[in-house]
Amino acid sequence: MELYGYSGKVLRVDLTKGVARAEALPPQVIENYLGGVGFGSHYLDTENPEGVHWSDPDNRLILANGPFSNTPLHGSGTLCFVTKGPMTHLAVSTQANGYVGAWLKSCGYDAIVIQGCAQNWSYLYISEDVVEIRDGRHLLGKDTIETQNELKKEIGRTKGVSVFCIGPAGENRVRFSVIMGDGTHTASKGGVGAVMGSKYLKAIVVCRGKVKAGIYDRPLLVSIAKELHEGATVTFLNGRRHKWGTNGTFSNLHEVGALPVKNYTTNIFPEHEKMDGRYVRSRFKALRHKRCFNCGINHIYEREVTEGPFKGLVAEEPEYEAFAAFGSVIGQADAGAVFYLTDLADRLGIDANEAGWVLGWVMECYEKGILKPSDVDDLDMSWGQVESTAALIRKIATRQGVGDLLAEGVKRAAEHVGGEAIAMAVCTVKGATPRGHDHRGRWHELVDTCLTNTSTLEATFVGVRPHLLDMPPVHDAFSPWEVPLVNAHQNGWAMIEDCLGACRFNLNYPKIALSANNAITNAEKSQADILIIGNRIVNLLRLFNLRNGLTPEMDAPSPRYGSAPIDGPAEGRRILDHWSHIREIYYKNMGWDPQTGIPLAGTLKALGLNPLPGD
Numbered sequence: 296m297e298l299y300g301y302s303g304k305v306l307r308v309d310l311t312k313g314v315a316r317a318e319a320l321p322p323q324v325i326e327n328y329l330g331g332v333g334f335g336s337h338y339l340d341t342e343n344p345e346g347v348h349w350s351d352p353d354n355r356l357i358l359a360n361g362p363f364s365n366t367p368l369h370g371s372g373t374l375c376f377v378t379k380g381p382m383t384h385l386a387v388s389t390q391a392n393g394y395v396g397a398w399l400k401s402c403g404y405d406a407i408v409i410q411g412c413a414q415n416w417s418y419l420y421i422s423e424d425v426v427e428i429r430d431g432r433h434l435l436g437k438d439t440i441e442t443q444n445e446l447k448k449e450i451g452r453t454k455g456v457s458v459f460c461i462g463p464a465g466e467n468r469v470r471f472s473v474i475m476g477d478g479t480h481t482a483s484k485g486g487v488g489a490v491m492g493s494k495y496l497k498a499i500v501v502c503r504g505k506v507k508a509g510i511y512d513r514p515l516l517v518s519i520a521k522e523l524h525e526g527a528t529v530t531f532l533n534g535r536r537h538k539w540g541t542n543g544t545f546s547n548l549h550e551v552g553a554l555p556v557k558n559y560t561t562n563i564f565p566e567h568e569k570m571d572g573r574y575v576r577s578r579f580k581a582l583r584h585k586r587c588f589n590c591g592i593n594h595i596y597e598r599e600v601t602e603g604p605f606k607g608l609v610a611e612e613p614e615y616e617a618f619a620a621f622g623s624v625i626g627q628a629d630a631g632a633v634f635y636l637t638d639l640a641d642r643l644g645i646d647a648n649e650a651g652w653v654l655g656w657v658m659e660c661y662e663k664g665i666l667k668p669s670d671v672d673d674l675d676m677s678w679g680q681v682e683s684t685a686a687l688i689r690k691i692a693t694r695q696g697v698g699d700l701l702a703e704g705v706k707r708a709a710e711h712v713g714g715e716a717i718a719m720a721v722c723t724v725k726g727a728t729p730r731g732h733d734h735r736g737r738w739h740e741l742v743d744t745c746l747t748n749t750s751t752l753e754a755t756f757v758g759v760r761p762h763l764l765d766m767p768p769v770h771d772a773f774s775p776w777e778v779p780l781v782n783a784h785q786n787g788w789a790m791i792e793d794c795l796g797a798c799r800f801n802l803n804y805p806k807i808a809l810s811a812n813n814a815i816t817n818a819e820k821s822q823a824d825i826l827i828i829g830n831r832i833v834n835l836l837r838l839f840n841l842r843n844g845l846t847p848e849m850d851a852p853s854p855r856y857g858s859a860p861i862d863g864p865a866e867g868r869r870i871l872d873h874w875s876h877i878r879e880i881y882y883k884n885m886g887w888d889p890q891t892g893i894p895l896a897g898t899l900k901a902l903g904l905n906p907l908p909g910d
Contacts, residue, residue, distance in 0.1 A: 298508075299511045301405050303325075304319065304320055304404050308419060308428070310352075310409065310411035315419075315428065329795070331359050331361045331373075331375035331795065332375050332377060332832060336386070336836050338357045339839060340838070342408070343839075346843060349486075354493075355379075355409065358399070358409070360400050360405060362795060363815065365507070366510060369520060370587050370797050371589055372398070372590075373795075373798050374399065376389050376487045378490045379490075381485075382704055382727055384843065385840045386839050387487060388485075388750070389751060391474065392480045393478070393587055394503075394587065394588045395459055418431040418496065418500060419498070419499045420500045420502075421500065422502040438462045438642035439461070439476075455503035456501070456502045458499070459482070459501075460497055461498070462642060462643045466492050468702075469488070470702060470703055471704055472488030472646070473645065473646050476499075478595075479595075483647075484749075485751065511814060516814040527800055531804075532757075536592070539572035539573050540576065541614045541616075542571065542615040546573075548732060552733065552736035555651075555655075555731065555732060556624070557623070558624060558625075558658065559856070562733060562736070562860050569630060570628065570630055574630070575598075576596075579600055581596045582598060597612070606631065608635055617633060620650060620731055621640075621651060621684070624654070625655050625678065626679040629681070632681045635681070651731065653708065655721070656719055656721070665712065672690065674687060705728060708720075722853045724848065724852070733865075735859070735870065736864060736868075738778045739781065740752060740755050742779055742881065746878070753786065754786035756792070765822070769781055775880075783880075783885045788829055790832045791808075791829045794828070806822065812825070831904065841907060845892075852870070857870050858871070893907060
């Protein structure tokens, strides 16, 4: 029987032994977990020793594509990274776009499972015919762009090759370091770069092969691809993201009270219009459009800054989250400076999002005298100081001076300083941080961030759209009973998006995406069938996290994260006043014990999962 949408192989890499081998991907794993985060959750749960430290060689780092990978669907070069991460010491799932997922499928692999630790710094080379663990000591200390260029030069290819690597931050195990490749495409959440660094693995090189996974109905898939692309570029958000980039929402978020400003101390940012994508794309010179695999969204451009102190700087246009992190979060209002700081963070291999929360916390503590100049290596950390911010980013990446503390992330840094500093940290009790929004104006995403099992958003993306899954629309986005109810009822679909192997910017309409999956795989799955798979993954990761120390008390926001805005559209709304109630409703509607958050036996039986020992 032909296997449509998959190669049917997994690449096993043991860095300790210095060996790599291919093995069959069991059909039941494909049926039960679909791809991407599903494959990652399966291998993480079945192979990671219980309680193993994130930096231990036994911690698995899993890379997986999905049935959409290397197909006519737009943006089908996405790869999912799954591991146990340093920010929460729980499961992490994060995606990177570009070409790497497509090229991995073209080499005949649906996933890579990496374990062990190399004796010396190494890189992994993968082609259709050759898999090698190669000496990477000459790459030590190079930034992410230098590493990509060096390896392309070394192997003699500039096209048809993806290089994903860590920068100095990953080498130094900065807890929020990233894995970056195909330019600045980033697996950014949960500290996956630190895990890769703990294995002495500097880079992964994947060369385009000639293997083509079968597609059951290619003509139908081509037709569906056009429909999805029209949705992404014309219908969804009225085409705003396509025209103005992800940062085209900057001013809109300010209008609804969801723009994070000065570490959540205010929701008012008068300069927001000059930071918005509409302003940047109208003023800064576009030099080169940088596409992902098969993608037609006007998403990433290399641009020249045309005004301000950084006039003449050429760099990739930052995403919205970088504009928030290096703009409003730190009280900085020059768009050119965001280009400068983002380029620096990308090269060093640091997650801009977490860096913003760390920097915003430092600046508020500095303003209030909690941190003295001597505590921050005599840098002027007043709001909006660009060069001091750049200096601190470099210190974090190299763990020099105060950078060694800040490299631990905002939660641990605040706990180290103690006292009032703890109350100023924007984070979850688990140790993760929100995406680049003020979630006090977006309760659905605040609840999701605190209750997720992936260390980042699990049930929501660009808000909630339950009507697309034939569920009632949202009536009150600040209701302490409706918000957790909606999140629980729609949970599962976002996990499916992270299984498919395509950028979710191209997957805005679930029913059309489901049709694409069936056209590729001949699976004939219904919406109910696919949501069962999504919820199976959610619950499997929940079980993994419970076995690794998760408690209900950890499913909560920090005092600042759960505080009431003092101004703006969400003024006075304090989610912490309702938190126990919210968590209980969410647990109950997920089919979990309302008090402990442990999945009930009936829930697990319906999903084909085994309960925790003793339950």
